[in-house]
Structures are given as C-alpha cells and as structure tokens.
Amino acid sequence: MARSQGRAWGQTARPCAFGQLTPPVARPLLATMPRVLVLLAHPVLERSRVNRRLLSAISDLESVTVHDLYEAYPTLSIDIAREQALLVEHDVIVFQHPFYWYSVPAILKEWQDLVLEHGWAYGAGGTKLRGKLTLNAISTGGPAQAYRKEGYNRFTVRELLAPWEQTANLCGLRYLAPYVVHAALKVTGESDIVTPRDGYRRLVTALRDDQIDLERAARAENLADEIDAVLAPREVA
Amino acid sequence: MTDSVLAMAFVYLLAAVICVPVAKRLGLGAVLGYLVAGVLIGPWVLGFVGHEHHSVGHFAEFGVVMMLFLVGLELRPALLWQMRKPIFGLGGAQVVGTAVVVGAAALALGVHWKPALAVGLIFACSSTAIVLSTLAERGLLKTQGGQASFAVLLFQDIAVIPILAVFPLLAMVPAVLSPDAAAAAGDSRPGWQTGLMLFGAVAGVIAIGRFIVRPVFQFLAAVKVRESFTAAALLIVVGIALLMQQVGLSPALGTFLAGVVLADSEYRHELETDIEPFKGLLLGLFFISIGAQIDFGLIASEPAMIGGMVLATMTGKLVVLWSLGRVFGLDRPSRWLLAFSLAQIGEFAFVLLQFGMTERVFTAEFTAPLVAAVALSMGITPLLFVVLERVVLPRLADPGREARPHDEIATDAETPVVIAGYGRFGQMVGRILRANRIPLTILDLDPEMVELVGKIGVKVYYGDASRVDLLHAAGCEHAKLFVLAVDDKEEATKIVENVRHHFPHLTILARARDRQHYWELRKLGCAQVFRETFGSAYEAGIAALIKVGFRSYTAHRLAKRWRDHEEQTLEELGKHWGTKDYFARARMAMEEAERLMRHEDPTVYVERDAAWDNESLRADRKVDAAAIDAERS
Numbered sequence: 001m002a003r004s005q006g007r008a009w010g011q012t013a014r015p016c017a018f019g020q021l022t023p024p025v026a027r028p029l030l031a032t033m034p035r036v037l038v039l040l041a042h043p044v045l046e047r048s049r050v051n052r053r054l055l056s057a058i059s060d061l062e063s064v065t066v067h068d069l070y071e072a073y074p075t076l077s078i079d080i081a082r083e084q085a086l087l088v089e090h091d092v093i094v095f096q097h098p099f100y101w102y103s104v105p106a107i108l109k110e111w112q113d114l115v116l117e118h119g120w121a122y123g124a125g126g127t128k129l130r131g132k133l134t135l136n137a138i139s140t141g142g143p144a145q146a147y148r149k150e151g152y153n154r155f156t157v158r159e160l161l162a163p164w165e166q167t168a169n170l171c172g173l174r175y176l177a178p179y180v181v182h183a184a185l186k187v188t189g190e191s192d193i194v195t196p197r198d199g200y201r202r203l204v205t206a207l208r209d210d211q212i213d214l215e216r217a218a219r220a221e222n223l224a225d226e227i228d229a230v231l232a233p234r235e236v237a
Numbered sequence: 238m239t240d241s242v243l244a245m246a247f248v249y250l251l252a253a254v255i256c257v258p259v260a261k262r263l264g265l266g267a268v269l270g271y272l273v274a275g276v277l278i279g280p281w282v283l284g285f286v287g288h289e290h291h292s293v294g295h296f297a298e299f300g301v302v303m304m305l306f307l308v309g310l311e312l313r314p315a316l317l318w319q320m321r322k323p324i325f326g327l328g329g330a331q332v333v334g335t336a337v338v339v340g341a342a343a344l345a346l347g348v349h350w351k352p353a354l355a356v357g358l359i360f361a362c363s364s365t366a367i368v369l370s371t372l373a374e375r376g377l378l379k380t381q382g383g384q385a386s387f388a389v390l391l392f393q394d395i396a397v398i399p400i401l402a403v404f405p406l407l408a409m410v411p412a413v414l415s416p417d418a419a420a421a422a423g424d425s426r427p428g429w430q431t432g433l434m435l436f437g438a439v440a441g442v443i444a445i446g447r448f449i450v451r452p453v454f455q456f457l458a459a460v461k462v463r464e465s466f467t468a469a470a471l472l473i474v475v476g477i478a479l480l481m482q483q484v485g486l487s488p489a490l491g492t493f494l495a496g497v498v499l500a501d502s503e504y505r506h507e508l509e510t511d512i513e514p515f516k517g518l519l520l521g522l523f524f525i526s527i528g529a530q531i532d533f534g535l536i537a538s539e540p541a542m543i544g545g546m547v548l549a550t551m552t553g554k555l556v557v558l559w560s561l562g563r564v565f566g567l568d569r570p571s572r573w574l575l576a577f578s579l580a581q582i583g584e585f586a587f588v589l590l591q592f593g594m595t596e597r598v599f600t601a602e603f604t605a606p607l608v609a610a611v612a613l614s615m616g617i618t619p620l621l622f623v624v625l626e627r628v629v630l631p632r633l634a635d636p637g638r639e640a641r642p643h644d645e646i647a648t649d650a651e652t653p654v655v656i657a658g659y660g661r662f663g664q665m666v667g668r669i670l671r672a673n674r675i676p677l678t679i680l681d682l683d684p685e686m687v688e689l690v691g692k693i694g695v696k697v698y699y700g701d702a703s704r705v706d707l708l709h710a711a712g713c714e715h716a717k718l719f720v721l722a723v724d725d726k727e728e729a730t731k732i733v734e735n736v737r738h739h740f741p742h743l744t745i746l747a748r749a750r751d752r753q754h755y756w757e758l759r760k761l762g763c764a765q766v767f768r769e770t771f772g773s774a775y776e777a778g779i780a781a782l783i784k785v786g787f788r789s790y791t792a793h794r795l796a797k798r799w800r801d802h803e804e805q806t807l808e809e810l811g812k813h814w815g816t817k818d819y820f821a822r823a824r825m826a827m828e829e830a831e832r833l834m835r836h837e838d839p840t841v842y843v844e845r846d847a848a849w850d851n852e853s854l855r856a857d858r859k860v861d862a863a864a865i866d867a868e869r870s
C-alpha cells in the first residue's frame with residue numbers, strides 16, 4: 001500500500017487526485033522499509049491526462065510513497081525538514097512531472113533550491129543522499145521524434161535534463177535514464193496509455209525490489225523504450 | 238375587581254409605553270421614563286392610581302428579586318470570589334462611613350443617638366434596582382466603576398440582615414417591647430437559633446441549586462413543554478424568595494445566591510431567557526410605583542426641609558463614595574461613576590423605615606418626611622446620571638486619562654516601528670516582528686492588557702496614542718513605520734490624523750473594522766489598510782474550496798485571483814460610498830467577480846489544443862514566418 005504524503009489529516013479523498021484515494025495505512029511492524037519516494041509535481045493534476053494515470057498505476061504499491069508537492073505546498077513554501085526526512089527514509093527518488101519548457105514545473109525547482117542544502121546534500125559533510133538512486137518520470141507534449149538532434153527540439157530529453165543529472169551526480173546519487181511518455185496530448189483515454197502505465201508500474205516495482213539492471217538503466221536514453229531490456233534478466237529470475 | 242385590575246394594568250402599561258421611549262429618545266434612560274410615568278399617573282398629577290399603589294409596589298419589588306437572580310447567573314462563584322475585596326472592603330467601608338456621616342449630622346440636628354444611628358444605616362443603602370438597571374442600560378456594568386458599584390450594592394444587600402437585627406436594640410421605648418410585640422415583629426427566637434436558620438437557609442439554597450434544579454430541568458426538557466420550563470424557573474425564584482423571607486433574609490440576596498450557584502449549570506441560558514421578560518416588566522412596574530409614591534403634598538408643605546435633607550444626604554454619600562473610591566484606587570472616571578450612581582437612598586429604606594416604626598425606633602411623624610426624601614432621591618438619580626455623562630465625564634475626559642499618567646518611555650526606545658493598540662490584532666503583528674528581532678515601541682490604553690502582556694515579558698507602554706506628546710515620546714520622529722491596531726474606530730481616526738499631521742514621514746499600516754472604515758483610513762492617508770476579519774475569512778474560504786474537492790494549489794490560486802479582484806474593486810467602490818449608486822455598483826462588482834471566475838480559465842497551465850505537438854508548432858512557425866515576411870516587404 002502506498003503511503004500518501006500529500007494528504008493532511010481529516011481530508012476527504014478527492015476524485016481527481018488519484019494518489020490520495022487510499023488513506024495512509026499503518027505498516028505492519030516488521031514489514032519492509034519504505035523504499036521508493038515518488039515526488040509528484042503537477043500544478044493541475046485534476047486536468048492531467050498522463051500523469052494522473054501513471055500515478056494510479058503505482059499508488060497501490062507496497063513500500064512506495066507518493067508525495068504530491070503542489071498539494072502539500074500550495075503556496076510553494078516548502079517544509080525543508082520534512083522533505084529531508086522523507087529523502088533519508090527512502091532509497092529511490094523518482095521525480096514525476098510533466099515536461100514544462102524543457103524542464104520541471106516551478107515547485108520542483110523551488111524544492112531543489114531549498115531542500116538540497118549545502119552540508120546536507122553536497123559539500124563538506126553533505127552525504128545524506130549518497131548511494132541512493134534517482135530518475136525523472138516525464139510526460140512531454142512533443143512526440144519522440146522531436147527529441148532528437150535532427151528533430152524539432154534539437155536535443156534529447158536526457159540531454160535537456162542535464163542539470164538534474166549533474167545535480168544527482170554532485171549529491172552522490174546514482175542517476176538513471178528518464179522514463180519518458182511522449183505525445184502526451186494525443187492521449188485521450190485509458191486505451192492510449194496502457195503500455196506506458198504498465199511499464200511504469202513494472203519499473204517502480206523493480207526499483208523497489210532491487211530487480212533492475214542498473215548499468216543498463218543508467219546508460220539508456222529513455223527507460224520506457226528499453227523497459228524489457230532493463231528488467232528482463234532479473235524479472236525472469 | 239377584574240375591571241379595576243385590567244384598568245390598572247392598562248394605565249400602567251400605557252404610561253410605560255409612552256414615557257419610556259420618549260425618555261430614551263431624549264437620552265435620559267428608561268428608568269427615568271418609568272419614574273416620570275409613575276409621577277404622571279400618581280395621585281398628584283392625573284390621579285389614575287392612588288392608594289392601591291402600595292400593593293402594586295409590593296408586587297413590583299419582585300422585579301428587584303428577579304434582577305438579582307439574573308445578576309447572580311452572570312457571576313460564576315469563582316468570579317464572585319475574586320470580588321471579595323471590593324465587596325467587603327469597599328462595601329463595608331461605604332456602609333460604615335455613610336452611617337457615621339449621616340448619623341452625626343442627625344445628632345447635630347438634635348436627634349437622639351438611637352434613631353440617628355438607625356437613619357444613618359438606612360440611608361447608607363443605595364438603590365440596587367435603579368443603579369443596576371441604569372448601569373446595564375448604559376453598558377457601564379463591566380467597567381471598573383460599574384464593578385465597584387455592584388460590589389458595594391451587594392454588600393449593602395448583605396448588610397440589611399444585621400441592620401434588621403440591631404433595630405430592636407435601638408428602640409426608643411424598650412419597655413413596650415413586650416414578648417408579644419417582639420413576636421409580632423417576627424423575632425422571638427434566640428440569637429443562636431436565628432443564626433442556625435440563616436445558615437440552614439443559605440445551605441438550602443445552595444443544595445437546591447446544586448442537586449435539585451438539574452434533575453428537574455432534565456425531566457422537564459424530556460417532557461418538552463415550554464411553559465413548564467418557564468414555570469419551573471419562576472418557581473425557583475419565588476420559592477427561594479419565600480424561604481428567605483421566612484428566615485428573615487433579604488429575598489434579593491437569596492435569589493442572587495441561587496443565581497450564582499446556577500451560573501455554572503447548563504441551564505443558565507434557559508433560566509435567563511425565561512426570567513428576563515418578567516424581570517423587565519416587574520422592574521418597570523417597580524419604578525412606576527416609586528414615581529407614584531413621591532408625596533408631592535408633603536414636599537410642597539416642607540420644601541426647604543425635605544429638599545435640604547435630600548441635598549445634604551446625597552452630597553454626604555457622594556463625598557464618602559468618592560473618597561473611598563480614591564482610597565481603593567479607582568481611576569478618576571470610575572470614582573465619579575461610583576459616587577454619582579450610589580448617591581441616592583435605596584428602596585430598602587422604605588422597608589427599613591417601616592420596620593423601624595414597628596420596632597419603635599421612629600415615630601410616624603419622624604418617618605413621613607424621610608420616606609418622601611427617599612423617593613425624591615431615587616427620582617433624581619437618573620438625572621444625576623445625565624449630569625454625570627454630559628457634564629462631569631466630558632470634563633474629565635482628558636485629565637481623566639491623567640489618572641494614570643502615561644508611562645515614561647525610555648529614551649533608548651527609539652525603534653523603527655511603533656505599534657498603537659496591542660490587542661488581538663496588534664499582538665499578531667508585534668509577534669511576527671519581534672520574532673524577527675525588530676525593536677518595537679508598543680502603546681496601549683487598556684491597563685489590564687498592559688499588565689497581562691507585561692506578564693509574558695512584553696513591554697507595553699500605557700498611554701493614549703491619540704495624544705501628540707505621547708507620539709513624540711514614543712519616538713515617532715525616528716520611526717519608519719506606524720502600525721495602527723486599535724479596535725476603536727473613532728480612536729483610530731484621531732490617531733491617524735495626528736500622525737499624518739505631525740509625522741508625515743511615517744508609513745501607516747492600519748487595521749479597519751469594515752469597508753467604510755477602510756475607505757476612511759485610506760482617505761486619511763494610510764499606506765495600507767487591513768480589514769480585521771478579512772484574512773481569516775479568506776483562509777476559511779480556501780479551506781472550504783479544498784473541502785468540496787478542489788486541489789489545494791488550485792484552491793489557493795482561485796482564491797487569490799478572487800482576492801485581487803476584490804481588493805481592486807474595494808478601492809474603486811470607495812469613490813461611490815455614500816452615493817446612491819453605491820449598491821448598484823457593489824452588485825455589479827460582485828457579478829463581475831463571479832463571471833470572471835466562471836468563464837476564464839483560472840489556471841494558466843493550459844495546452845491550447847496540442848500546443849506542444851510537433852505539427853501544430855510547425856504550423857505556428859509558418860504563420861509567424863509569413864507575418865515576419867509581410868512586415869519586411
């Protein structure tokens with residue numbers, strides 16, 4: 001059961017926010033520690049076509065915590081201590097968000113600027129994130145062929161995410177290739193998104209269970225395209 | 238019989254219906270209205286009511302009993318305990334002091350010491366009925382002076398018991414006081430027995446309040462008959478009054494006690510609403526009967542004697558009260574309020590004079606002018622209140638505040654921020670600034686607040702921020718910001734005017750009560766004005782949106798958008814306030830806000846139909862290129 005961090009006490013479930021339909025459940029004592037933290041950043045999740053559905057694919061997973069940033073910080077004033085505590089608690093950090101201006105929605109930038117403190121995440125004594133895994137799970141309006149050197153957007157998504165890759169690097173996190181769902185605006189119903197949903201669930205599950213070929217995942221361009229290759233050997237085993 | 242009862246009721250009610258609103262309109266208060274009504278229908282003017290007024294008066298005295306019951310309901314035991322010092326200290330000193338002064342005067346006039354002392358004690362009592370109703374009507378009960386007056390009245394009520402007890406000892410012809418006569422006066426029991434009965438009665442009242450009322454009301458509540466509630470409430474009051482009379486205690490005191498016992502109970506409001514209308518009517522009746530009782534015949538025949546007596550007594554009481562107010566540390570306006578409100582002789586005097594006659598302390602000839610004087614002194618009390626409010630207090634207004642000179646403000650208190658008013662609003666602003674180590678100079682006019690906040694270590698200077706010398710002392714020349722957080726509209730306006738005039742460099746952030754006040758303060762030059770409840774209502778609005786299912790971020794954005802519109806229209810609407818098209822404009826603004834919220838997409842994260850799709854981007858680019866080409870050629 002995913003723990004829902006964006007949800008304050010006493011709030012009723014909202015139909016539009018899928019990650020929050022289930023109330024937080026007290027984990028049994030000797031159960032596994034939370035492993036995967038999904039930091040969701042979507043300013044209008046109620047109108048999302050892709051991210052909402054991706055989220056629903058993982059929100060029921062055991063040991064996966066979904067933290068809805070816009071819901072938790074509607075005025076963008078981020079609680080640094082709480083965010084750091086969440087990071088420490090988890091081994092895998094997934095940033096899930098739509099691609100906005102070849103980058104992240106504003107709150108994620110704010111999150112980055114505030115939470116990754118010197119002496120905590122990097123610099124002298126900044127070792128708290130060492131050894132964890134991280135990746136971006138992204139939806140883009142543009143189609144796959146646009147994100148190529150010869151394409152309309154001239155860079156690959158991974159190239160455009162260079163700041164995130166280097167941030168991870170500086171903080172001692174291991175950066176994996178992004179999981180990208182292209183042509184998000186063409187998605188009009190469940191049927192358009194079956195494969196990406198399914199892949200996302202498999203990816204998060206495998207990350208949780210350490211069932212992933214890290215070398216390959218770090219080298220890939222888009223995990224969505226290589227999901228079978230990245231997971232195949234372990235999943236079979 | 239029925240006829241005459243109905244006719245009498247008609248006369249009384251008519252007089253009240255006419256006189257009371259007129260008196261109120263003239264700013265004289267309802268009590269004076271009732272008294273005048275009594276005089277008018279009394280034997281000396283219209284003669285509608287004559288001798289029966291005594292029985293009416295008796296009946297009407299019950300209004301006082303009910304009033305004290307209601308007063309008791311407002312006073313939780315803990316609160317009463319807090320007041321023990323003013324009750325016994327100030328109250329005791331007043332009764333003794335007045336008795337001595339009046340008694341000495343009587344002695345000087347050649348009255349024997351025994352009746353002189355009796356008159357002194359009788360005249361020491363003031364009128365609970367008139368004073369409490371007047372104070373309540375003018376909203377003065379909760380003030381320092383009002384509380385002091387209440388304490389004194391309460392002590393007087395208690396003092397009536399020992400006064401009644403000593404009267405037999407003051408009899409001029411003790412020999413006549415045969416056992417029969419004593420029995421007739423209802424006092425044949427030995428002292429210890431009386432004491433025991435008193436104690437038993439008080440214990441009984443407390444027991445009734447504690448253990449009987451609750452289950453009875455619970456039962457009645459279950460039956461759900463409205464009238465039985467009212468009946469039960471009346472039953473309590475009547476029953477306790479009866480019990481008290483039996484043991485020779487003041488019924489008013491007894492019901493007061495019952496009220497205090499019930500002040501903590503969950504039926505308090507129930508009792509209050511049930512008794513209130515009866516009390517109002519009966520008290521009115523009581524005042525009317527006092528008015529009708531004033532014996533103008535006697536007064537006309539002995540004007541100098543009676544007039545002089547009233548004047549001398551009231552002056553004497555006034556002086557005693559004022560001095561005691563000073564001794565007990567009341568501030569100046571409170572002292573004057575105490576003195577003016579309690580200067581009359583109260584309704585107890587009627588009872589006590591009567592009793593004194595039975596006990597042969599006085600003769601009938603001696604008593605008659607005293608009764609007239611008492612009635613007259615009660616009659617002019619409402620007038621005294623008018624004098625107090627219109628003449629005395631206004632004179633005091635400025636020097637009055639001097640009563641406690643404003644605090645000396647340390648010279649190193651030169652701070653960038655001055656806060657005027659440290660109530661709920663000022664405190665919030667102050668705490669945020671203090672938390673960020675901004676030095677503050679804080680002024681407040683409420684001594685209690687100053688003390689309270691002082692206890693938690695915040696230095697607040699006592700003083701009136703509308704005074705220019707204090708503003709200087711607070712370092713306004715050097716400050717940058719003035720936070721105006723007083724809750725009183727007029728006070729706020731006065732302060733702004735002074736600050737703008739004498740310290741034009743100061744930026745003023747002001748708290749406003751409502752829209753109208755907002756515009757007023759803006760016009761006076763406040764940089765920013767905050768409606769005092771706007772912030773919390775705004776937050777509640779956001780919370781409501783979230784509760785009905787909006788995502789938090791969206792709710793905040795929508796509310797902020799609404800707020801921007803609201804603030805903008807507020808400034809706009811200010812120009813039309815007071816003109817006849819104000820309401821039309823206000824409605825238009827509201828509709829506009831609703832239209833805005835409904836039709837425009839509130840959040841801007843819109844992908845206009847596949848805006849980030851390749852083909853559409855390419856298409857856009859072609860359009861742009863064409864436009865650029867067109868411009869070039």
Ligand SMILES: Cc1cc2nc3c(=O)[nH]c(=O)nc-3n(C[C@H](O)[C@H](O)[C@H](O)COP(=O)(O)O)c2cc1C
Pocket residue numbers: 042047048049050051052098099100101102103138139140141142184185841842843844849
């Ligand atoms: C402000 C904004 C900026 C965007 N920038 C890009 C962009 O740089 N590249 C792109 O491919 N799509 C861009 N898009 C399209 C979004 O990526 C797309 O709407 C989103 O991935 C759809 O996911 P959703 O259905 O979960 O909202 C942008 C959309 C918005 C609203």
